[in-house]
Amino acid sequence: KRGNTFFYASNFSLGANLFFALNKRLADMMNAFPHYDVSMKEIHHTQKLDAPSGTAISLAEDIIARLDRKQAWIEGDSTQPEAIGIVSERTGDVPGYHEVVYDSEVDTLRISHNAKNRQGLAFGAVLAAEFTATHHGFLSMTDLLGF
Numbered sequence: 001k002r003g004n005t006f007f008y009a010s011n012f013s014l015g016a017n018l019f020f021a022l023n024k025r026l027a028d029m030m031n032a033f034p035h036y037d038v039s040m041k042e043i044h045h046t047q048k049l050d051a052p053s054g055t056a057i058s059l060a061e062d063i064i065a066r067l068d069r070k071q072a073w074i075e076g077d078s079t080q081p082e083a084i085g086i087v088s089e090r091t092g093d094v095p096g097y098h099e100v101v102y103d104s105e106v107d108t109l110r111i112s113h114n115a116k117n118r119q120g121l122a123f124g125a126v127l128a129a130e131f132t133a134t135h136h137g138f139l140s141m142t143d144l145l146g147f
Helices: 014-030 054-064 119-133 141-145
Strands: 005-008 037-044 072-075 083-090 096-103 108-115 137-140
Touching: 005 119, 014 054, 014 096, 014 108, 014 119, 014 141, 037 054, 054 072, 054 083, 054 096, 119 137, 119 141, 137 141
Parallel strands: 005 137, 037 083, 072 083
Antiparallel strands: 037 096, 096 108
8 A cells, every 4th residue: 555565485495486386286286186195294404493384384275275175284194184294304404395295096296395505595585675676565476486
C-alpha cells in the first residue's frame, strides 16, 4: 500500500530455488501415482539449531500442496500414510543437503540439492538485493528467477 518493497526467501541459494521448482513439478507428476510414498532427508552442520530446517519444511509444504494423499509432515520417519517424514541429521560442517525420495515396490526416484559452501547463499542474497532495487512490492525468488 505504501509503495515499499519486501523480498522473502526461505533459502537464497539459486540452486536450492531451482530444486524447489523441480520438487514442485515432480510432486505434481507423482500425484497420479499413489503407489509411491514420499520421504525426505536433510543434513546440516552441528551448529544448526533448527530441525528440520526451513528449507526442508518449505520442500515438504510444497509437496503437501500438490499430493492429495499427504496432509502433514513430521520430524523423523513416518509410519502415517498421510504424513511426510523428514529425517534431520546434524553432523560435521555440512552447509546443507536436502533429499526428496519417492519409493515404491518396484523402484525409487530421488532428487537432491547439496550446498558445497555458503557462497551460493551470499550470491543469491546479492542478486535479491539488486533485483529489489528495481522492483516493488512483495517479492520472492520466484519473481527473481522468472518462474
